Amino acid sequence: MIGGAELGGTKCILAVAKSPTEIIERKIISTKRPEYTLAEIFKFFNNFEIESLGVGTFGPINIDKKSKEYGLLVSESKEGWQGVNIFSEFSKNINTKISLDTDVNAAALGEYFYGSGKNCDNLIYVTIGTGIGVGVLVNGKSYTGNFHLEVGHIPIPNPDQVSGVCKIHGECWEGLASGPALERRWKMQGSEIPESHIAWEKESQLIAYGLISIVANHSPDKIILGGGVMKQSHLYSKIRSHFKKMWNNYTPLVDLTDLISKPGLGPDSGIIGSLILADGEPAQI
Numbered sequence: 001m002i003g004g005a006e007l008g009g010t011k012c013i014l015a016v017a018k019s020p021t022e023i024i025e026r027k028i029i030s031t032k033r034p035e036y037t038l039a040e041i042f043k044f045f046n047n048f049e050i051e052s053l054g055v056g057t058f059g060p061i062n063i064d065k066k067s068k069e070y071g072l073l074v075s076e077s078k079e080g081w082q083g084v085n086i087f088s089e090f091s092k093n094i095n096t097k098i099s100l101d102t103d104v105n106a107a108a109l110g111e112y113f114y115g116s117g118k119n120c121d122n123l124i125y126v127t128i129g130t131g132i133g134v135g136v137l138v139n140g141k142s143y144t145g146n147f148h149l150e151v152g153h154i155p156i157p158n159p160d161q162v163s164g165v166c167k168i169h170g171e172c173w174e175g176l177a178s179g180p181a182l183e184r185r186w187k188m189q190g191s192e193i194p195e196s197h198i199a200w201e202k203e204s205q206l207i208a209y210g211l212i213s214i215v216a217n218h219s220p221d222k223i224i225l226g227g228g229v230m231k232q233s234h235l236y237s238k239i240r241s242h243f244k245k246m247w248n249n250y251t252p253l254v255d256l257t258d259l260i261s262k263p264g265l266g267p268d269s270g271i272i273g274s275l276i277l278a279d280g281e282p283a284q285i
């Protein structure tokens, strides 16, 4: 049996499974302060005999296996978590082999092996929810660069001069287009905003700005958009239409319904990806 843990900004999904797609038991807990959340996680996994455990976690986190600080959360992106070493905590408290990657790289892996990213040499997974995170796979391996990518924090145009919610940069992509940014701007929960509301056109434009940057930098075969905001499925066509206008036929692209698509695994991309991490060494380039 293998274990998977997807640690997100709002909730953590825990699972034990026979294989990445054969989950036997799962549990969802809310992400609170680390001492409480980690104790809940360890309690769950210590009920099972697992051969290995894959963890896809929020960051920013050191995922360089050669570093002495492998597993260290380096910023206070979630209150109380800066300075927590996820790898050491899991290794100390669960007696099994631990593999680690970012939550978005895990989700990209899930989609690459079992979802809508099959056969994509260059695959991007973007989550738009509590924050914006981006995982990049090249030939099935996560591209991490020197630390790991933080594409959610690129600057984007801000045509309506809205103030952003990113604690570090204010008006970066995440600061302007994440779920909390949307809700602060329109003073409503995303789920309460009607489909015809101008908020969604504005949101689609802000999302498309970031996608333009991704396509310009990575020329991917596919960009999969997941996360809480993307539960509004009408957004996909609006985003494609803004993207098309902005790209302006600069280079030939595959059909935009293929280029910008839904997760084939729905909300399970991250947990299935974490189980893939458990199943083998996380391959990074």
Ligand SMILES: [Zn+2]
Pocket (backbone or CB within 6 Å): 152, 153, 166, 167, 168, 169, 170, 172, 173, 174, 175
């Ligand atoms: Zn930012």
